[in-house]
Amino acid sequence: MSEKITGAEALIRALIDEGVDTVFGYPGGSIMPVYDKLYDYTDRLHHHLARHEQGAIHAAQGYARASHRTGVVIATSGPGATNLVTGISDAMMDSTPLVVITGQVATGFLGKDAFQETDVIGVTLPITKWAVQIRRPEDVAPAVARAFYIASSGRPGPVVLDFAKDAQTSLTDYCFEPCKFIRSYDPDPIIDEAKVAEAASLINSAQRPMILSGHGVMLSHAEKELVELAEKAHIPVACTMLGLSSIPTAHPLYKGMLGMHGNIGPNVNTNRADLIVAVGMRFDDRVTGDVKKYAPNAKIVHIDIDASEFDKTVRTDTHIHGDAKKVLLALIPQVNPAIRHEWAASFDRHNAAERELVIKREIEPDSPTGPMLMGEVVSKVSEAFGHKAITVTDVGQNQMFGVRYSGFTETDSCITSGGLGTMGFGLPAAIGAKIGAPKRQVVLYVGDGGLQMTLQELGMIMEYNVGVKIVLLNNNFLGNVRQWQYLFFNGRYSATPMLNPDFVAVAAAYGIKGEDVADRTELAGAISRMAAHDGAYLLNVNIDPTDMVFPMTPGGAGVDEILLNEKDHYIPKD
Template identity: 45%
Template sequence: MRAVDAVIECLKAEGVEVVFGLPGGANLPQYDAFYDAGIRHVLVRHEAGGGHAAAGYAKATGRVGVCFATSGPGATNVVTPIADAMMDSVPTVFITGQVRTDLLGTDGFQETDVVGITMPIVKHSFMIQHPLEIPRAIHEAFHLARTGRPGPVIVDIPTDLARADIPYEPVTDIHLPGYQPTHDGNTKQIRQAAKALASARRPVLYVGGGAINANASEEVRELARLDNFPVTCTLMGLGAFPAPDPQWLGMLGMHGTRTANYAMDEADLIVAIGARFDDRITGKLSEFAPRAKFVHIDIDPAEISKNIPAHIPIVGDAKNIVAKLVKEYRALEGVDHTRLEAWWERIRGWQEKHPLRYEDSEGTEIKPQYLVEALYEATGGDAIVTTDIGQHQMWCAQYFHFDRPRRWLQSGGLGTMGFGLPAAMGAKVGMPDETVICLAGDGSVQMNMQELATCAQDGIDIKIFISNNGYLGMVRQWQELFWDKRYSQVDMGQFPDFVKLADAYGATGFRFENKTTLVDDIKKAIATPGPVMVDVRVTREENVYPMIAPGAAARDMVG
C-alpha cells in the first residue's frame, strides 16, 4: 500500500478516532488517504488552532491528541502548540508534510527545517528518510508521547516518500533501548517519605498537573485522608483534589490563596506530587519554604532538585508511588494522629482572616469575579472549562471550584493567549456528552477566533463567554502596579462586535451587561443549541488579588 495509507492503518491501530488538521501541498498525499480512511478529521482554520485542539482533546480524554500540518508555514504555525504541549506535558503527535527529498536543503517552496526549529521544544522528533521507516516511526511516536513524562512528538514526512508503495505490516514490538522510564519508585525512599510524613507537624501536600497526567487523583485523595493532611494544588493541578473539601487550602502561587502560600511558607514538610516548583509557585526562590524538608515525586528525573533540592527524591509514576506511600504509611506503628491539631488551628485562622474576596458592584455592573461565580452557579460546577491567559484565567482558578480532574484545561507553562477556544473545541470532540465552556478575554479570544467557523461547520457545541473589559487586562494590571499606571498599548476598545461576529461565523451571539439576571442569562446561553459566543461586559479596571509581586516571597503577598 501507499505509505500514507499505512499511516492511516497505524492511527487506527493506535486507537485514534479523530485528527485535527489542515491540508497543503506537501501533505496532499496524506489527505488523499483521508478521503476514505474512516477516521474523523476536523478541518481547522489555522494550524495553531489544530495544535491547541489536539491538546484540549488530550487533556480532556487522557488519550493522545493528533494534529496534521503541511510544510513551511503550516509546520511553523504549530510551533507554539508544540511548545505549549512540551511545557505542560501533553501527549500529542504532530505529523507534518515536508518537501520532496530532492529539494531538501535547496530553500524549496515551503521548505523549513521543522525538526531543527522544534528540537528544543519536543520530547522527540522523526525525520523520515526512507518510506519503510514510516510505520515504525508512527507507532514509536505514540509510545513516546503517552509514556513516561508525556509530551509532543513530531513525525516529518517528505511528500515523495509519503507517496511510495511499501509492504505494510503492523508494528507491535515497540522497544526503545535508550528510553526506559522509571515507573515504580524506590521502595526505600517511599518508606522514608512515609516516616517523614508521620513525624511532620506542619506538612503540606503540594499537587501539580503530573498527578492528573498519571490519573493519580484517587490515590492523592486517599493519601490526604490518612491523617487529615492539608492539600494545595498548582494551576495545572486543580481538580486533582476536590476544591470544596475541608482539607483544601486553595490554589497556591502568584495568585493563589494566602492560606495556601502561608502554609507552604511555614511548613516543615512539603510532599510535591507531579509538580515542578516553577517560578509562579515559589516566588523568590531563595526564600521559598525556608523551614521545610522536601519529598519530590516526579516521573521526570530532570525535574527533581532542578529548582528546589529534594531531601527525599522519588522518581516514578505518581499513581504507583502514592499508592505505595499510602500502604507504607498505614504499616507504620505509633503514629500520633493528633499531632496536626495545632497546625490546622493555624490554618483555620488564616482561612478566617484571609478568605478570597472582592468588592462587588452596587448596581447592575458585572464584576469579572462574579461572572465566574455565576458560571459556577449556572452549571453547578458540572462542566469542562478552558480559559485563555490573563486575569479571567486567574479569577476562574480562584472562584470556579473544580472537584474532579480533567475538567480544567489550561496553558500553564507557556501561557498561550489563543489557547482557550480551540482547546474547548478539542475537548468537546473528545467528550461530546459534556458541557464545555471557554472563558476568554476580549484580547486573547481574538487570537484563534477563526476556529468558531470550525465549530459551526462541524457542529461542535461549545459555549464561549468573553470577559470583556476592553483591555489586555493582566498587562494593564502590571502597568498600573509596577509601571506608574502608564497604560501603553493595552486599550482594546470595543472591537469587534462579538455578537455580530458570532452571527457571521454561523454561531449564536449574546451580550450580557446586567448582573441581576446573569445566572439565568448564562443558563439560557448554555441551553442554546450549537456554538455560542457571549460578550459579557465587565468592570474595566479590576485587579486580580491576592498577588505575589515578581521577585517577592510568598509571605509578602499583597491585596
C-alpha cells in the same frame, strides 16, 4: 504476501491501528498525498479542519487533556509546520501527549531551500520530546508506533514526525507492531523502596506537612491515591494551576491553589510547613516566587516521573522517581494515621481572611448595577453548571479568575496554558476539549484580546457543531498587562486599550448564538439562558476594566508576601 500501499496510506492505517479516531489539521502541498488517502478513511478517522494550524494544535491539546488520549495534528511543510510551533512548545511545557505530523518536501529537495521547505526537525528539537524525519515508506509504521509510545508514556509530551513527500507516495509493505520498549528510554522506572521508606518516615515525623498536587497526579490517574494519602495522614492539599481538579474543591483537606495568584492559606503555609510532599509538579517560578525565600522551614519530598526535575529549582531532601500512582500506592501503607486539626485549621483561617478581604468584593459587589467583575461572573457560571463543567481558559486575567472562581467536582476539569502562557489557546482548546469529552459541558473563559488571537476557530464550532460555552470577559483592554501597568508602570497604559468589534454579531455570522451582558442586572438571566441552550453560546460580558486579580505575590517576592489590593499586604493574625 500483502498488497503494497503508499507511505501516506501506511500513515493513515498506523494511526487507526494506534486507536486514533480523531485528528485535527490543515492540508497543503507537501501533505496532499496523506489528505488524499484520508479521504478513503473518513468513516474511521474524523478530521477536523481548523482555520489556522495554531488552532488545530491547540484543539488537539484540548482534546488530549479532556480525553486522556494522544492528540493528533496534521499540517503541511514550511508555514504549516511553523504555525504549529507555539502549540508544540505549549504541549512540551504542560506535558500534553501530541503526535504532530508535518509534510516535508521530497528528500531530493531537502536542504536546497525548496518551496515551503523549513528545517522542521531543527526548529522543533528543543521543544519536543522526540522528533524524527520519515524518509522511506517502510519507516512509517515503526515511526508512528514509536511516536505514540513516546508521546503518551512517562512524562507525556509532543512528538514530531516530519514526513517527506516522496516517502508519502512510494510503496511499501505494511505491518504494524505497537512499540512497548525502547532501551534508551524507561517511562516506568522501578520505584526505590528505600526512598519510599524515607519519605514515609519524614511524613510520620512531620508536624505541619502539606501536599502539593500537580498535573502529574491526573496524568498518572492518581487522584484516588492522593486523597487516600491526604486523608490517612490528615495532610492539607494545595494544587498547582495545572493540578486543579485533581482533588474536588469541596474536599475538606483541599486548601486552595498555589502561586502568584493562588490562595492565601497554601501560600502563607508553604513557608510555615515543616514538610512539603510535592507530587507530579515541577516548582515553577509562578509557584515558588523567590526560591531563596521558599519553604525555609520545610523538608521537601519530591515525587515525579521526570528525573531531570529533581533539584532543578528547589533542593529536595528526598525524591522518588516514578509514576505518581505507583509511588503513592507504595507510600500509603507506610504512613501512620494522624490528626492535625490545628494545622489544617490554620489554612482555613487564612482562606477565610482571603474570602473577607478579596473574594467578597468580587462575588458580592456593592452596586446592584453597572459593569461586572470577573470573579462574580465565573463563580455564577460555575454554579450554573453545578461545578461539573470543564473549565477552559485563555491566558491573562480571564485565566486567573477562571481557575480561582471555578469549582471542580470531577477530575481533568481544568484546561489552561500553564507553562507557556499562550494567549489564543483558549478557544481552540475548548473546541478540542468538547470533541474529546462530548458528554461534558465545556466552558471557556476568555478575554477580548486572547479571543481575537484565534477568533477564526469559530469556524470549527460552526462546521462541527461544537457546543462550547464561551464566556467573554470583555474589558476592552489587555487586562493583565493593564494590571501590571497600573501596579508597576505608573498607570501608563501603553498599547493595552482595545477597540473591539461587536462580538455577538461576529458569533452570529458563524451561526453561534450569543448575547451582550451590559449590566449586572442582566447577568443571572443570561447565564441561565446559556446553560439551557443546547449548543455553542457566547456571552459578551461587560467587565469593569479596573477589576484586578488579587491576591497577588509580585514577581521576586516570597510566596507569603501577598498583596490584597494595590496597596495593602496581607498580615496574618497569628
